[in-house]
Amino acid sequence: MLIERTFGGTVEDILKGARNLRDVHPLNAARIIYRSAVEEYNRMLDEVKRNFTFTSYCGEEMIKNSADALRDLWEEHPEEEGIIQVRVSDEGILRIEVEDNGLGLSDGAKRHLFQRKFTTKDHSYIGKQGIGMLLSKREIFDFGGDMGYIEKNRGVIFWSELGLYLGDELNYARFY
Numbered sequence: 001m002l003i004e005r006t007f008g009g010t011v012e013d014i015l016k017g018a019r020n021l022r023d024v025h026p027l028n029a030a031r032i033i034y035r036s037a038v039e040e041y042n043r044m045l046d047e048v049k050r051n052f053t054f055t056s057y058c059g060e061e062m063i064k065n066s067a068d069a070l071r072d073l074w075e076e077h078p079e080e081e082g083i084i085q086v087r088v089s090d091e092g093i094l095r096i097e098v099e100d101n102g103l104g105l106s107d108g109a110k111r112h113l114f115q116r117k118f119t120t121k122d123h124s125y126i127g128k129q130g131i132g133m134l135l136s137k138r139e140i141f142d143f144g145g146d147m148g149y150i151e152k153n154r155g156v157i158f159w160s161e162l163g164l165y166l167g168d169e170l171n172y173a174r175f176y
Contacts, residue, residue, distance in 0.1 A: 001090050003044045007037045008083035011074045026074030033084055034067035037098075041086050048090035058136040058147065059086070062098035062158035065133070069102025069155065076103075094162045101155040113149070136160070 008014075014029040041059050063084065070082035087097040105113070114137045137147045145162035 001048055002087065003047055003089075004085060004087045005037075005040050005044065006083060006085045007033050007040070008070075008081055010081050011078045013081075026071045026078060029074060029082075030067045030071035033070060033082070034063060037063045037067070037084050037086055041088070044086065044088040048088055048094070058140055058160050059088075059096045059098065061132040061136045062096070062160070065158060066098050066100035066102065066156070069100045069104075073102045092163075095159065096161075097157055097159045099152075099155065099157040101152075104151060104154060105149070105156055114147075 009029075011026055011029045014032055015025075038060050041063060042056060045056060045059070063086065066084045070084065073080060073082050081101075083099075083101045085097075085099040087095075087099075089095040089097075114134050133147075140147045140160050140162055143162055145160060147158075147160040150157040150159065
């Protein structure tokens, strides 16, 4: 079963109905996208009947990073449409993908993404402790899975895979 949801728009589209012009800001648009995507992501996990706490946390961290990437995109280009796609696939392996069309990962981010106290967030409302992706990867790895990212021309796809119990056997994750 593959479930896919897309969230996005321009800052103006997302913040239609803002009470005043101060509310029309990339950070507020990123917050709305983040909340909507996380809420729907947890519904998607329920649909595939795989709502493990660590899986939920891992996906939320990937969504958080994508929302921050859109915030950065909109700060430079508020007229552009930012998009986050969330995909959950459950075919013996639980695969979660979060894709965005942000500005991509810097070379520094690529080198340090899964290290302690590394963050790309300088003014994020969501958190900036620099341990979210590290904890996510450790948790997934401890359960026989893996986590990583794929670069695109523009943006990033964060992914995680985890083996699922099928009857009495554990179907271990494939690694890409």
